[in-house]
Amino acid sequence: GEDVEQSLFLSVREGDSSVINCTYTDSSSTYLYWYKQEPGAGLQLLTYIFSNMDMKQDQRLTVLLNKKDKHLSLRIADTQTGDSAIYFCAEVLHGSSNTGKLIFGQGTTLQVKP
Amino acid sequence: GAGVSQSPSNKVTEKGKDVELRCDPISGHTALYWYRQSLGQGLEFLIYFQGNSAPDKSGLPSDRFSAERTGGSVSTLTIQRTQQEDSAVYLCASSLVSLAVTDTQYFGPGTRLTVL
Numbered sequence: 001g002e003d004v005e006q007s008l009f010l011s012v013r014e015g016d017s018s019v020i021n022c023t024y025t026d027s028s029s030t031y032l033y034w035y036k037q038e039p040g041a042g043l044q045l046l047t048y049i050f051s052n053m054d055m056k057q058d059q060r061l062t063v064l065l066n067k068k069d070k071h072l073s074l075r076i077a078d079t080q081t082g083d084s085a086i087y088f089c090a091e092v093l094h095g096s097s098n099t100g101k102l103i104f105g106q107g108t109t110l111q112v113k114p
Numbered sequence: 115g116a117g118v119s120q121s122p123s124n125k126v127t128e129k130g131k132d133v134e135l136r137c138d139p140i141s142g143h144t145a146l147y148w149y150r151q152s153l154g155q156g157l158e159f160l161i162y163f164q165g166n167s168a169p170d171k172s173g174l175p176s177d178r179f180s181a182e183r184t185g186g187s188v189s190t191l192t193i194q195r196t197q198q199e200d201s202a203v204y205l206c207a208s209s210l211v212s213l214a215v216t217d218t219q220y221f222g223p224g225t226r227l228t229v230l
Contacts (some may be wrong), residue, residue: 004137033218042118043221058174061150088157094216100209100217104157 006089006105007046013113018076020108023091029091032065033102034074037086046074046087076110084112116140118222126228127196135191135225139208146189146211147219148181152202158162160204188195196229203227 003025011091024032035043045047049056049063049072062075076083089105100108119138127133141144148160159173163183174180178196183189193200203226207219 031218035221042223043207045218045220046220069119086184099148100164100219101159101173102147102149102157102219103159107155 004008004089004091004103004105006087006108009109009111012079012114014079014081016079018074018079018083018112020074020076020087020089020110022072022105023076023088024068024072024091024103026091026093026103027067027070031092032063032072033090033092034061034063035088035090035104037088037107038057039085043088060063078109079112081112081114084110088112099108118206118208118220120204120222120225122225123223124159124226126230128230129198130195132192132194133196135193135204135227137191137222139187139189139206140220143208143210143217144186145209145217146183147189148189150205151205151224152219154182155202155221157194157205159218175219193227194222196227198229200230201227206221 005023031048033048034046036046037043047058047061047108049065060077064073086107088107090102093101121136123168144165146163149157151157161181163169178194181191203224205224209217209219
């Protein structure tokens with residue numbers, strides 16, 4: 001089946017690291033994505049990881065993938081108040097009938113306290 | 115254009131009316147997607163277009179929903195006889211080549227639909 005699960009809320013202090021977790025169910029997913037949504041705005045692509053990778057780092061962002069457990073995490077180092085947003089994990093399904101279809105988690109609201 | 119654009123940004127309508135939502139994808143992107151974001155259902159896939167292939171309509175919630183993509187570019191999502199449960203933010207995304215593994219989807223700002 002197609003299902004992506006995330007915790008709904010995370011609160012951290014400015015300067016701390018944030019870790020947002022996600023689990024997915026479809027082992028055939030080739031890419032996994034993290035999107036950010038600020039209030040009143042659309043979805044902004046943050047980063048993605050190919051399924052044969054364990055880790056990807058991009059400036060303050062680190063993505064870890066445990067394919068055996070189907071677990072994905074996003075770590076934000078030195079979290080800033082501007083990082084406050086909803087973060088969505090998504091897997092992409094490829095196939096004759098659902099090519100490119102994104103399946104999203106419920107979104108994790110990150111609150112950064114000054 | 116530089117990004118995916120959608121219009122209108124906000125739409126308020128009365129129950130039973132028809133509405134049309136428009137999406138302009140990134141120039142050169144052959145794949146176009148519609149998603150819906152609502153409080154109760156989160157982000158849901160609605161429909162996908164790729165080039166001249168038949169669209170994947172598997173996510174459309176009812177036959178009141180339809181979409182077309184003219185000339186392989188602009189797309190219109192039409193909701194007939196709107197119901198209050200149709201109230202949501204409708205998001206459009208485009209990607210360069212859907213069948214390639216690097217078909218990252220870029221999203222527009224969305225249209226917020228409110229059905230009174």
